[in-house]
Amino acid sequence: MTKVLLKNAKVVNEGNIFETDLLLEGDFIARMDKNISDDNANVIDLEGDLLLPGIVDDQVHFREPGLTHKGTIATESRAAIAGGITTFMEQPNTNPQTTTIEKLEEKFAIAANDSFANYSFLFGGTNDNLEELKRLDKNACSGVKLFLGSSTGNMLVDDEEVLEKIFSSTEMVISAHCEDETTIRANMAKYQEMYGDDIPIEFHPTIRSTEACYLSSSKAIELAKKTGARLHVFHVSTGKETDLFVNSIPLKEKKITAEVCIHHLWFSDEDYAEKGTHIKWNPAVKTKTDREQLWKALLDDRIDIVATDHAPHTLEEKTNPYTKAPSGGPLVQHALLAMLQKEQEGLIGLEKIVEKMCHNPAILFDIDRRGYIREGYFADLVQVGRNCRNEVKRSNVFYKCGWSPFEGVTFGSEVVRTFVNGHLAYDQGLFSERKNAKRLTFNR
Structure with a gap:
């Protein structure tokens, strides 16, 4: 089972903002705590960036x-x-x-x-x-x-x-x-x-x-x-x-x-x-x-x-x-x-x-184990960098139609990394070719 250790995250979740490490195992968040170590994990230092639920x-x-x-x-x-x-x-x-x-x-x-x-x-x-x-x-x-x-x-x-x-x-x-x-x-x-x-x-x-x-x-x-x-x-x-x-x-x-x-x-x-x-x-x-x-x-x-x-x-x-x-x-x-x-x-x-x-x-929508950063939940996570200049141009949009209504706008934040079910799907402008998406399940 693949392990990823996220260090120095500033998590925004359930009405709070706090610093923590997160250990991801396979599809899930296995542990949240300060100063986690695991010799078998791939370590990514978020350097104090925001970490949001997907x-x-x-x-x-x-x-x-x-x-x-x-x-x-x-x-x-x-x-x-x-x-x-x-x-x-x-x-x-x-x-x-x-x-x-x-x-x-x-x-x-x-x-x-x-x-x-x-x-x-x-x-x-x-x-x-x-x-x-x-x-x-x-x-x-x-x-x-x-x-x-x-x-x-x-x-x-x-x-x-x-x-x-x-x-x-x-x-x-x-x-x-x-x-x-x-x-x-x-x-x-x-x-x-x-x-x-x-x-x-x-x-x-x-x-x-x-x-x-x-x-x-x-x-x-x-x-x-x-x-x-x-x-x-x-x-x-x-x-x-x-x-x-x-x-x-x-x-x-x-x-x-x-x-x-x-x-x-x-x-x-x-x-x-x-x-x-x-x-x-x-x-x-x-x-x-x-x-x-x-x-x-x-x-x-x-x-x-x-x-x-x-x-x-x-x-x-x-x-x-x-x-x-x-x-x-x-x-x-x-x-x-x-x-x-x-x-x-x-x-x-x-x-x-x-x-x-x-x-x-x-x-x-009664979605099963998503929408929050919690131990035991699917590791859908977004790292956000702040205090940057991120201009929307036609050359940097990923839509098939090739344009955006935000063209010419400069945002002060950027999505650095996106994890889908524990898998690093997007990393600083690059996409993983391995898809790890899942059909949603519900608790109804």
Whole structure:
């Protein structure tokens, strides 16, 4: 069994920052203590760098199968570990869509061979696959995904009777994309009449409006309360929506939870003039006030998780006119660095970053022995160097699509090393060719 001894780590874990050594044996953290020695271990001196639990990203689109010109499980998981993300949950709007158990297992087979990071997938609910969803074992995957607003690969669920049956028929977490389709279509028709296909990008948050988001989120929450379903609202983008969530009970006891994504915490509508369709997402990036209110809700625990919604498209696709430019962008390589930048600016603490990006996804999805630095847990770990100048350039991104919305940004931190199940998967810009990723298991 391979042993690795990490010396002089500054661990951020469970609300504390402390110095320790860690002994890794095989896939697991065997021991945490000061002044550990082991003559049979490969010793790595972290020299006081931060050591975080591996980031758990509950929402990514890695585009495989069917959309592999944009990205693959191999390319995007490789970029993820370069960004400190050791576990991902991939979405069902691929081609074919992940809406049968057979297609779900086909994805798991691809990941078992190709993924650099630990993996699970969400099963897609549709207007006509309720019986298949009922057959799905609650431990088979990370959860169920519903699109209550259309997005890439249109899987819109708009039959209210079916929707209530889905909410009533599964014990799994239901993760929902909440935007009201009727509102969006009416707004789109108005602006297409004015501008044709070349609608100015700054109208994107007007078309995919606050009202569209709030109407859909509030309806989903009302339905979850009625049925007792376990609902997780993906990528909350408006300040108004944050009032729908509570912070008065522990996460483990919450039946209704929420997530915010990196782009909604970083960008605002003022950035459309420079970034254009490169920051076109669904839901849309909205105002500075919305961004401030999202940060407030994140810090006071109404919002539970920070994720990426990593969704790559080629530059050629993104530079199309508004109506033809797809929504989404690549984020996994720089998500942790973006949050650490906000920590360096004094907006959030290291402990809170780890809570929202590591601990809480593990709690919310009942993930087995991940998301924490604990003896007996899988050794998913990220070494972070500080006080550096780390500029994002097109030449140093690892995404298959070859670009980043953070190009030109200089971060003050860098991911030095990433361990996946005790294996040094990423080391100072170099990747191990040996993959040690595992399918997630759950305690449900």
